[in-house]
Amino acid sequence: MFSVTQIAANLTLDGITTKAWTTQDGQTRAGTRIDKKYLHKLLRDRIYLGELSHSD
Secondary structure, X not given: OOOHHHHXXXXXXXXXXXXXXXXXOOOEEOOOEOOHHHHHHHHOOOOOOOOOOOOO
């Protein structure tokens, strides 16, 4: 079993980031690194857990 800290460290080592996107002005925003705080938020999201539905 891995801890959230270890998972975040491995994602950083592998160069995995959040989604990159382009603004309406055409500026490209690079993805940010996935840290422990981001993983905790993601894994506790009620929609992600299936407790709530995003839409009908």
